[in-house]
Amino acid sequence: MxxxxxxxxxxxxxxxxxxxxxxxxxxxxxxxxxxxxxxxxxxxxxxxxxxxxxxxxxxxxxxxxxxxxxSGYYEFEWLKNCSIDHENTKHIININAGFDETSFIIKDNFPQADLKVFDFYDAKRHTEPAIIRARKVSLVYPDTKQISTHSIPLPNQSVDLVFLLSAAHEIRSHEEKIQFLKECRRVCNPNGKVIMVEHLRDLPNFLAFSVGFTHFFSKAVWGNAFENAGFTFFKEVKFTPFMSIFVYNP
CATH class of the missing domain: 1.10.287 (Helix Hairpins)
Known part of the structure; x- marks a missing residue:
């Protein structure tokens, strides 16, 4: 593709x-x-x-x-800073909010891995006009499955890598964020990683998007959500002043 x-x-x-x-x-x-x-x-x-x-x-x-x-975001050069063991990465999931620009790229980067794609878009909860329009033109990766943020249909500790690429901010409820991240932790094996890429509600993004930066969440909010979901270790890699890559280990 x-x-x-x-x-x-x-x-x-x-x-x-x-x-x-x-x-x-x-x-x-x-x-x-x-x-x-x-x-x-x-x-x-x-x-x-x-x-x-x-x-x-x-x-x-x-x-x-x-x-x-x-910036080269879609070339995925930033993955080199995430300490990924490509050889032992066999099972990957990519979770989006109804707009998918990355699954085919992920598969190109991990051709040997089994990639499953999930879409947690819920028309009743995720009512932003932008995401509704985005869904109409989004590429759909084969066998993409619709899921709830409360349940990822995979066994415990069965995934090596979980990608959340510019999608998780569409979960507006903090409690829903926590429940979703608990599911990500449940399916991720002990040596696996959850990689989340997000704009943050911070000064650079305020200067970039003015009041539109309120659509994003602060580093503290994400830290609280991951901590309450049971994650204990993470590192942040800054990709441009406007975007952060968070690597969480279960």
Missing amino acids: ETKRKKFQGVLNILSFNRHFYIIGLGILGVIMISNQLFEWPELLFWIIIAAFLYGLIMPLLVSAYVYDF
Whole structure:
């Protein structure tokens, strides 16, 4: 299966999946510009507001281009920093939230391994317009199975590697996060790893996405969830200032 991404695919995804924000933002910007013709705004205030709106519209696209199109994220070079024993990695699961850009790439990186793909998307709980649109264009890995975040249909300690790539933040409830991570720990063998990649609710992502950074969770929130799920050891690898790779051992 061809896994090479198109140029600027990350930016195009952001525009497509979040077009409602851009339509609303451009609409408000248009109203402000028209109102400036009808009423005399203080010139400095007018240009500050225009600059703020343009920043909020353009900066997420620039950062997305950097992270998803130019940083090498989808080349998986960052796996070298995760201490993966490729030779003894025989059973892998990749869990997504209804949008899968990584399963075929994972299989290319671990051709000898058995890869199972699970999708925990729940239309009743995960109502973000962006993820609904993303599902319509997502590649579906063969035999992808729909699951609940409360149950991964695999035996105890049967998996060497669990991938959670830019998906786990779609679980908005903290208690649901904990239950889901308990399931990840249950299926992961004692020498295995859970690799989670996420944007964080921190200063760099605030500067990148402004109020949109609230869609993500802080390092402390994730740390609490993993600790309550029974994980005791982890390391964080920073992949660009805007994305963190967490490697957890059960």
